[in-house]
Amino acid sequence: MRAKHEGVAAVSDHEVYSCPACSTPAALPGHCPECAKKRRYVKLVRHDSRLPVPMSMVRGADVPRLTVPGLPGIEDAMAGGFVPGTVTLLYGGPGIGKSRLALLLCDRVGRLTPRPPVYVTSEQMPGHIKLTAALVGVERSPMLVCYQTQVGAVGDVLSESEASFAVVDSVQGMTDKDAGIVPVVREIIRVARLLRVAVLCVSHATKDDDYSGPRTVEHDVDAMVEMTRHPDRADTLLWTVERKYRFGPIGRQAVIVQDGEGRLHDYRAQQ
Ligand SMILES: [Zn+2]
Numbered sequence: 001m002r003a004k005h006e007g008v009a010a011v012s013d014h015e016v017y018s019c020p021a022c023s024t025p026a027a028l029p030g031h032c033p034e035c036a037k038k039r040r041y042v043k044l045v046r047h048d049s050r051l052p053v054p055m056s057m058v059r060g061a062d063v064p065r066l067t068v069p070g071l072p073g074i075e076d077a078m079a080g081g082f083v084p085g086t087v088t089l090l091y092g093g094p095g096i097g098k099s100r101l102a103l104l105l106c107d108r109v110g111r112l113t114p115r116p117p118v119y120v121t122s123e124q125m126p127g128h129i130k131l132t133a134a135l136v137g138v139e140r141s142p143m144l145v146c147y148q149t150q151v152g153a154v155g156d157v158l159s160e161s162e163a164s165f166a167v168v169d170s171v172q173g174m175t176d177k178d179a180g181i182v183p184v185v186r187e188i189i190r191v192a193r194l195l196r197v198a199v200l201c202v203s204h205a206t207k208d209d210d211y212s213g214p215r216t217v218e219h220d221v222d223a224m225v226e227m228t229r230h231p232d233r234a235d236t237l238l239w240t241v242e243r244k245y246r247f248g249p250i251g252r253q254a255v256i257v258q259d260g261e262g263r264l265h266d267y268r269a270q271q
Helices: 002-010 033-037 072-077 098-110 126-135 151-161 182-195
Strands: 015-018 045-048 087-092 118-121 144-147 165-169 198-204 223-229 236-245 253-258 264-266
Touching: 072 236, 072 253, 072 264, 087 098, 087 182, 098 118, 098 126, 098 165, 098 198, 098 264, 118 126, 118 151, 126 144, 151 165, 151 182, 182 198
Parallel strands: 087 198, 087 223, 118 144, 118 165, 165 198
Antiparallel strands: 015 045, 223 236, 236 253, 253 264
16 A cells, blocks of 8 residues: 555656547556557657646646536536546535535446545544445445545555545544644645546535634635535525636535435436
């Protein structure tokens, strides 16, 4: 495990790879995964992202987003899905259902990714997470689950699993209180960029703007999403793209309805 992590750290943050045949970007050297699907083995070429290249050659909007089958409201609020290599911070008050929604989302995004997504839990043990997963009906999901409180090991887990989507629940559980969440989130961002994984970080909201609050990382993360209860309906949750989204408009909302058994449903999917 240790050696793998050092391997991740050894690749420069500025080194990127791409396929000369289809321009698929990659974080690590090797053969193009897209071309390999068509039984063509094309060696990736290395670039240094510090060197200037024409804007037309920079991959951007043509990088496919990770869509969210079955949760069209969330997909829409995120302007089409999660962008590879970015970090979204999901925050909300205690007990509102952040873990339940994160588990459901992880399962749904994983339905279209080549490798299973990873759910990193830093507070509850995997056995407890499974009970929560059963509440939302994803206890048989192919997603990988691991308990980890050392942020430095998250890179190992993501690189070994080759996942394209991951959840870290929660960022507060990844650190001791003195350090705060800023260094934790920055390390997750570094790894997400390097391995081109879309990461959803779950964070507790604090009433006062103290050091552990999600606002302290607003500058660093790519998207801030707030989870709240509907002001008029106790059985309804709101996913609000709040204050910051680098790849779409802010203020868009998804409506998530809880049924009698505690399962969550995207309001848009029921229409
Ligand atoms: Zn290719």
